[in-house]
Amino acid sequence: xxxxxLSARYAAVRQHTLKLSAPLSAxxxxxxxxxxxxxxxxxxxxxxxxxxxxxxxxxxxxxxxFDEAFAYLFNSYYExxxxxxxxxxxxxxxxxxxxxxxxxxxxxxxxxxxxxLNESKLSGEALALIELGLNHEQxxxxxxxxxxxxxxxxNPLLPAYDAHFKHANASxxxxxxxxxxxxLRTLGRAVDATGFAFDxxxxxxxxxxxxxxxxxxxxxxxxxxxxxQDGGYDNADLWLSEGRAQVLQNDWQCPLYWLAPQDPxxxxxxxxxxxxxxxxxxxxxxxxxxxxxYEASAFAQWAGARLPTxxxxxxxSTHTExxxxxxxxxxxxxxAYEPYPGFVPASGAVxxxxxxFMVGQQVLRGSSLATSSQHSRHTYxxxxxxxxxxxxxxxxxxxxx
Ligand SMILES: [Fe+2]
Numbered sequence: 001x002x003x004x005x006l007s008a009r010y011a012a013v014r015q016h017t018l019k020l021s022a023p024l025s026a027x028x029x030x031x032x033x034x035x036x037x038x039x040x041x042x043x044x045x046x047x048x049x050x051x052x053x054x055x056x057x058x059x060x061x062x063x064x065x066f067d068e069a070f071a072y073l074f075n076s077y078y079e080x081x082x083x084x085x086x087x088x089x090x091x092x093x094x095x096x097x098x099x100x101x102x103x104x105x106x107x108x109x110x111x112x113x114x115x116x117l118n119e120s121k122l123s124g125e126a127l128a129l130i131e132l133g134l135n136h137e138q139x140x141x142x143x144x145x146x147x148x149x150x151x152x153x154x155n156p157l158l159p160a161y162d163a164h165f166k167h168a169n170a171s172x173x174x175x176x177x178x179x180x181x182x183x184l185r186t187l188g189r190a191v192d193a194t195g196f197a198f199d200x201x202x203x204x205x206x207x208x209x210x211x212x213x214x215x216x217x218x219x220x221x222x223x224x225x226x227x228x229q230d231g232g233y234d235n236a237d238l239w240l241s242e243g244r245a246q247v248l249q250n251d252w253q254c255p256l257y258w259l260a261p262q263d264p265x266x267x268x269x270x271x272x273x274x275x276x277x278x279x280x281x282x283x284x285x286x287x288x289x290x291x292x293x294y295e296a297s298a299f300a301q302w303a304g305a306r307l308p309t310x311x312x313x314x315x316x317s318t319h320t321e322x323x324x325x326x327x328x329x330x331x332x333x334x335x336a337y338e339p340y341p342g343f344v345p346a347s348g349a350v351x352x353x354x355x356x357f358m359v360g361q362q363v364l365r366g367s368s369l370a371t372s373s374q375h376s377r378h379t380y381x382x383x384x385x386x387x388x389x390x391x392x393x394x395x396x397x398x399x400x401x
Contacts, residue, residue: 006130007116013134014109016372017047018102020144023162026098032091033154036390037147042074042090045101047137048108049074053081054349055133056108059126060115066107067096080349131196132350138372145370149276150390153257158265160278167277168328168369168392170285173217178319179401180312182211187314188340189379199346200339200354201379207311211401214308214316217323218331219299219395222284224291225271227302228254238301243294246387256290256389258282276370287394289329293362293386296332296395308398310335310381313365317378326376329394330364337361337383361385368392 021029021040029040038046049070056063065071073093075084085093096104115122116130145161152159185208189201233253236244246252254260259272259279266272271282291299300306308316310333317325325331337358345355361383367376370392384391 005116006119006127007113010112010116010130010134011109013137013372014105017044017137017141017144018105020141024148028148028151029098030091030094031151032088033147033151034390035088036388037150038087038090038143039093040144040148041098041101042093043140043144043147044098045070045074045096045104046076047133047140048101048105050136051108051112051130051133053078055126055129056111056115059122059129060111063111066104067100070096070104078349078352080352129348129350132346132353135196135198135375136353138375141372142368142370142375145276146391149257149274153274156265158274158279161276163278165276166369167275167280167283168286168289169324170283171217171220171287171323172285173323176216176321177213177399178216178316178321179213180209180211180315180319182401183209185209185311185315187311187379189377197377197379198354198381200343200358200381201377203340203342203344205341209309209311209315212308212312213399213401214312214322215305215397216321217396218287218328219303219397220284221273221282221286221288223303224255224288224299225282225284227299230302232298232302235302238298240294240297242386243292243298246292246294252292252295255288255295287324287329289368289392289394290389291332291393291395292389293332293384293393295389296393297334299395300397303397305397305399307332307334307395309333310363310365312398313396314378317365325365325378326367327369327371329366329392330368330382331366331396332393333363333365335363337363337381357383364391364393 024040032039071082073085075081148161152161184206186204187207188204189197190204191202232238233247257274259266261269261271266279272279273282297307313333316322339358345351346353364382
């Protein structure tokens with residue numbers, strides 16, 4: 001089967017999700033470590049639920065649902081598709097067993113391949129929803145990894161997800177400031193551009209961007225360690241009020257997965273970091289990750305700089321000298337997650353995909369080492385609440401010109 005068919009791409013994306021779950025035991029796959037995360041088993045089921053409800057039921061005549069109860073168990077947040085199991089209680093779903101969830105995946109895959117046999121006869125609307133389903137699955141692939149890392153970090157044994165899992169690249173580049181003149185810029189993605197994009201990336205629109213400077217590289221662990229050793233977490237002048245409250249309430253002293261010297265879980269004279277590849281010595285040249293927006297903001301203040309807006313980031317993203325825009329860490333921006341001028345949500349049930357979350361969240365740009373390949377774009381807008389730390393989220397500095 002040629003790899004460029006939708007059928008082959010569907011099979012490859014679905015298979016990759018299973019590959020990511022393979023290092024985890026059945027017990028690992030059932031547990032939910034905090035309300036923000038979901039069990040692996042739930043990700044495996046929910047992505048299948050998406051195809052069943054958004055693609056198969058509307059577009060495959062005679063499709064038989066695998067289990068009527070799954071509509072309630074594995075709907076995430078779609079009001080239009082009925083009531084759902086509470087998100088913080090996903091870890092209580094010891095039933096269905098993992099084996100049943102895997103059988104559900106196979107049932108959905110077989111039906112999807114039946115539908116895709118007649119790809120040329122499918123409507124543009126159906127094809128768009130299948131494409132959305134694949135990109136949705138890729139988003140959950142990253143969440144599967146970040147959620148698994150959080151789960152494993154709660155285990156005092158600090159087990160590695162995969163001792164050979166890739167880590168972020170160390171950069172030995174000197175910090176340089178790239179300058180951009182003020183001007184009217186075209187940002188976002190044209191509605192009729194070819195290739196997939198989420199609705200929140202459109203429409204393309206014009207925006208006046210003041211002159212600015214942006215760092216050619218990401219902030220690294222060595223720089224962040226200097227901030228810690230300079231008393232950054234205790235210096236109230238550096239922090240937004242909400243951030244300061246989070247520091248005090250949660251006793252934040254370092255990024256989420258850093259282990260201070262002499263941490264009893266993995267004693268060492270040195271700082272270490274827990275990642276998907278287990279406990280490793282802190283690499284001072286690697287990008288700092290697993291920061292909240294508040295920590296990124298405080299660091300930038302300490303460094304005499306600021307976070308870029310998402311518009312500055314996008315303008316700078318194609319500069320020939322900018323490094324590591326993608327596949328290392330998501331980069332917090334100073335931009336609230338808002339609709340672009342002229343934003344129109346996708347229609348049907350998937351109108352709930354992005355638009356209804358456009359309040360109380362910050363935009364992150366780029367992509368991380370956990371982002372699936374073919375899932376990065378310069379117009380991509382990720383978003384999380386300012387306190388979120390369990391994603392591979394870091395920062396790049398900016399300044400006014
Ligand atoms: Fe989802």
